[in-house]
Amino acid sequence: MPLKKTEKLTQAANTYKSILNAMEEWVVIVDHQSKIFFINRPYARFLGVKAEDVKGKKVTDVIENTRMHITVQTGKAERLSLQKILGSNMIASRFPIIEQGEVIGAIGTVIFHDTHEWKQINTHIKALLTEQDFNHQKQLTSDKALSGASFHLNDVIGDSQIMKALSAKVKQVSSGDVTVLIRGESGTGKELYAHAIHQLSDRAESPFIKVNCAAIPENLLESELFGYEEGAFTGAKRGGKAGKFQLANGGTLFLDEIGDMPLPMQAKLLRVLQDREVESVGGTHATPLNIRLITATHRPLENLIASGAFRADLYYRINVVSIALPPLRERREDIAKLADFFLQKLSRRTGRRAPKLTVQALTAMLAYDWPGNIRELENVMEAAFYTSHDRKIPLSLLPAQLSQTPTNVAPTATDITASQTSGSLKEQLNAAERNIIKAALIECGDNRTKAAQKLGISKSTFYEKIDKYGIS
Template sequence: MPLKKLEKLTQAANTYKTILNAMEEWVVIVDHQAKIFFINRPYARFLGVKAEDVMGKKVTDVIENTRMHITVQTGQAERLSFQKILGSNMIANRFPIIEQGEVIGAVGTVIFHDTHEWKQINSHIKALLAEHDFHRQKSLTADKVETGANFHLNDIIGDSQVMKSLSSKVTQVASGDVTVLIRGESGTGKELYAHAIHQLSDRAEFPFIKVNCAAIPENLLESELFGYEEGAFTGAKKGGKAGKFQLANGGTLFLDEIGDLPLLMQAKLLRVLQDREVESVGGTRSTPLNIRLITATHRPLESLIESGDFREDLYYRINVVAIDLPPLRERRDDIAKLADFFLQKLSRRTGRRAPKLTVQALTAMLAYNWPGNIRELENVMEAAFYTSHDRKIPLSLLPPQLAQNGTSIQENAIQPNLAQPNASSLKEQLNQVERNIIKTVLIECGDNRTKVAKQLGISKSTLYEKLDKHGIS
């Protein structure tokens, strides 16, 4: 090893020697030959040696089951590695010391002195997080009546123009008592908007009851929705059971996936909505209803009407005000913010610092069409969060179909020079990438705007907004 590099290692060790000796963690530093260069007093005390006596000795001769020499050879860090020393199972970290691209040594730390200590600390951290979450939730709900609605309009992430318009419409609609049909592809957040409408309405302090029409077996739907009297059928609970309509009285009933409701139940639902009263299965008396109805579907109800699978009269009853949620591919400006939201959410849940997306990864995400919408984005971010290292999410950690799609479009686009020292802001870079992608696709489609919109997976109106935004004629 060059003398200059040895001097640098010596200077660094001397600078921090007092601190390293004061630490409870055990620390050892080796040189490029895996010989002990420094070992702090707590570690030497445990090994039963004097620190000055083991200086210059091979680390393999001093520390049992060590892998420090391997770290020097490979230059690869090893995190949270089990190591048995003097009969105790310990957890250690090992990191190479690199100077100008050359490994000049390595540093190792024993962060938990036995697995019991690790389990104790792990339980302690979990208890602290649980206590924090409890007090936070308690402070948030101290003056709030528990109704079943958990999300507010502010919980919906998005700064794009389409989302701002949508929020404005929801605010206007929520204040009335009008029946609302929320439409959108799977994963666009239809349930969140149902919660938000209830929270903004005059019924906010009354129950919010949700039913997934696709998740309940057909033979149980009637009793689940309308309730039943004691003895109404074999297996009926003693005293009967209130249905979702009765439970929602005074508040809001949210029927999700109403397009999957069987025809027989559609007829019964229509009757309840027309008469504003409900009769339990096996009952003889009707109960007056005072509810607001919100429904949602990802299915094309008009096509279902044509095929005879959905009643036209029920369609007009529930489709008083329609709220159409855009797919994620039509609100790409929100992808970066949504991704960061999910990463921060995971960070709060786990106590681990949230990693950051590289520009290449985010560019690929902007180019992807997201058939699973926000739910797919959340799943991708969760996978990347748990597999990321060094607090970065590179392109390689994204699913193959997403990364390949993004790479394909990027290769055809005129790329901004991200390596310039005076590079513009991330938002400006992403705008430039989007502009280049649109220009490339325009050329490929012979300036056919309909084909361009189809290839990009956006509506023509969204395409024209983006052309105007980027000054593309």
């Protein structure tokens, strides 16, 4: 005699009960009468009920805006649909349970507990896919050019803890439309991070428009940002011109060096951001705006506010989420990797084999404070690349400000940690030893046997230290 519908559900539910209760996803199972047969603990906790108390109740009496009863009636699945429960927009799926052609119930799952969580997962998946297929992504320059964004988070070089934490924060804020202020010294890569935020956002396929507020004359900045109508002023083009705000509509607008924006222009920008609409110069109609705003500056905005050079109300409007980029002197462990990256980049461009830094040269670079940050490092590597001989970059080929540091002798822990006074003595010595090993590997072309010989230690000791410091 065939089993009854409820008995079949009982067998299935008992088999997977422990698994379903352990899942983070919320799960509910109803019988052929749309009565709750099983609800897992996470879902019950969210609803504020006990699983055993709601068993046997109509699902429509327990779960707000449910469509489980419709799935039972129609026998059709509903995938990834919005459902508002207790004020939050969930993303839920519902599937009929069919046995021998007959609907005996339905199972529903809530995978994303709000739309923000879905956006964060979407951003995370984008980052993973890009990492997995980065070489392919680098070839799609024409596609990136269409949106205007040409850099991704994978273009960031460095595996120091401070950079890992920075990348994690960028991934976290990229998914939403929150306004971001990127702060950092000149040469730290502010524009790169603006590109990366856009690439990881839901607007990645939409325009990415950038404006350098310091590079445009004050009398042209308004028309450049907001556009103008035909005849708005002497020299205006026939038919007028769309401004950066109009071009960025639906996408992302990046205002670089916003700390250099003149005060009168700050007031007009604030009005546009508050009203979410823009009116071109000489125009009579406002255009509604749907943009994400990213700004950047190397200037201390708080000091500018105190001196009256920057509006406090605009500061609070743009400083919703602040991302601070560290100067190169605060991430010295990335210097060797960055230097090698720039040398390899030049090698690919010229077809010439990349030279290697000597230990003395890299030691000097590690001790230098790099006031121009990554941009300065790239320039130094370019000069050294074209002046090097025998595929070596000795200390003598580096600029005077580097070669005059107290590092033009054999490398020692004191040399490398000369300007790194944070941390205990043990931490500083470990950092120095790690940098010396990395320098030896670079000079020896990643040949570990030669690097061990150069440092005068056994191969086994060398491998132990590589494992200790996590050097790849």
